[in-house]
Amino acid sequence: MDFLHNLVLSIGSLFALLMLVTAVVFFTEKQFRAVWISLLFFILIPFPFFFSALIPDVFLFWYDGALLSFTAVLFVMFLYNPKRNKFSPSTPTGQNDERNTMFSRRELKSNTPAYREYYNLFPQHEALDSNWRQKPGLMSPRSVFYNPVLFAAAEASFKTISWLGNHINGNQAEKKVDISPEKLTRFVKSWMKKQAVADVGVASMKSYHYYHTKGRGVQYNAAVKMRYAYGIALTMEMDENVMQTSPKASVLMESAEKYLHSGISAIQLAAFLRELGFNAQAHIDGNYEVVCPLVARDAGLGEIGRMGLLMTPKHGPRVRIAVVTTDAPLIVDKPSTVAHRMIEFCYYCKKCAAICPGKAIPKSDRKIEDGALRWKINSEACFTYWAVSGTDCGRCITVCPYAHGTNFLHRFIRFGIEHSLLFRRLAISLDDLFYGKKPKSKPLLSWMQV
Ligand code: SF4
Ligand code: SF4
Structure with a gap:
């Protein structure tokens, strides 16, 4: 009897402690709505357990027994974790054409041979592209979130x-250094x-990782x-606090900065591999021959989510x-263990689709697109919003439940997921409850308010 009752009080205390820790973590994240809800849960969830202290002795056994049975059933239900084929990851079969990416199309100048040739090849894109061409454009002084200082910072990174x-x-160096794949990969x-x-992985390169035709720079049209x-x-990693200000100018500044930093690391790594005597090429913003999210996915770093981006655990x-392709001997990583769960989570979540100001993210199930079962965003609709906002928006990234910080609480939640x-x-x-179904954009960080 005493044991049962102490067990009930201990479980209640554990829940109370958990909710208190949750409130503290949200406080450090400056998520004040979530703090209040955690404090409410701090009272509500342990309440039935502590209430047992007021139950008369004659009923106590039955009350405690019912509460413990309910908790045990709930616990067992949480252990149920089936894997349904419906959510299995899918691998592409065909190759992409870089000329179809929005950044490539953005570089086409009207009345040039490249412009005419592209729209002869893909006439279905012409009307869609003329729509965003009439908008102010990325980093335009006429765009909604124009900010001369933050746009200048973004431009500095892009330059x-x-x-x-x-x-x-x-x-590469003439003489190859003798090094085992294990040691080189670990190094x-x-x-x-x-x-x-943040994370590094090695993929075995397949044809679908590569574009079949270049779409940017002097090698435009080259195979x-x-x-x-x-x-x-x-x-x-992009800074969480800055991303919460999306879709303001700060977001473009942040993503440009992280394109730059990932690009520097890739160039440095490719140079290192060449010093060892191997071939290596860096793939960085504006100079891709590969589809980076697909390489990262097959390098075990995550899965492509509903918003069409790589989702990392x-x-x-x-x-x-950024990516480095090389012939240096390396150990290939296994596929991500969380890919299946991510697809299932995206199937039900749809938070990015609900908030997308460009209505570019599908709310429907995955479909076969370019040989793979996946979600395909409407790139033109997304880019049209960018051309209005002047930034690369990022609202979908910001609100994604997977994009929260990496503290104890979110690690625990990811484990549970x-x-x-x-x-x-x-x-x-x-x-939705803690952060809001459509979380509001936060103000610019104080040092950015210049
Ligand atoms: S917001 Fe939800 S649906 Fe969208 S990518 Fe993230 S987990 Fe998937
Ligand atoms: S970046 Fe913005 S417009 Fe584009 S898909 Fe994400 S939320 Fe939609």
Whole structure:
């Protein structure tokens, strides 16, 4: 009897402690709505357990027994974690054409041979593109979120990346250093992580990782030759506080900065591999021959989510990616263990689709697109919003439940999402409750208000 009653009080205390810790974590995140809700739960959830102290002795056994049975059933329900084929990851079969990316189409100047040739090849894109061409455009002084200082900071990063474009390739040293794949892989991963790269993975390169035709720069229209056997994907975390100000100018500044930093790491890594005597090429913003999210996915770093971006277990879609392709001997990573759960989570979540100001993210189920079962965003609709806002928006990234910080609380939630069907379902509703169904954009950080 005493044991049962003490057990009930202990479980109540545990829930109270958990909700108190949750409130403290939300406070440190400055999520004040979530703090109040946690404090409310701090009272409500343990209440039935502590209420047992007021139950007369004659009923206490039955009250405690019912409460413990209910808790046990709930606990067992949380252990249920089936894997349904419906949510299995799918691998593409065909290759993409870089000329179809929005950044490539943005570089086409009207009445040039390239412009005419492109719209002869893809006439279905002409009307869609003329729509966003009439809008102010990315970083335009006429755009909604124009900010001369923050746009200048973004432009500084983009200019620096373009200067680095001359260094993606180079000659390798004449003599190869003798090094085992295990040692080289471990060195590359540890070295990259030491310099602020969030995650590193190695993929075995397949044809679908490569564009078939170049769509940017002086090599426009050139066929991409499949080159090397391995692709090293690097992710760089974007700052959570800055992303919460999306879709303001600060977001463009942040993503440009992380394109730059991931690009620097990729160029440095490619140079290192060439010093060892191997071939290596960096793929950085403006100079891609590969589809980075696909390489990163197959390097075990995550899965492509509803918003069409790589979702990583630690930072969700709040990362920028660069890739190095090489013939250096490396150990290929296994597929991500969380991919299946991420697809299932996205299937029910739809938070990014609900908030997208461009209505570009599908709310429907995955469909076969370019040979793979996946969600495909409406790139033209997304880009049209960018051309109005002047920034790269990022609202979808910001509100994604996977994009929260990497503290104890969110690590625990991600563990629950991976290991419990009930937890996955609950996490979606709780994310809406704590953060809001459509979280508001936060003001610019004080130092950005210049
Ligand atoms: S917001 Fe939800 S649906 Fe969208 S990518 Fe993130 S988890 Fe998936
Ligand atoms: S970046 Fe903005 S417009 Fe584009 S898909 Fe995400 S939320 Fe929609």
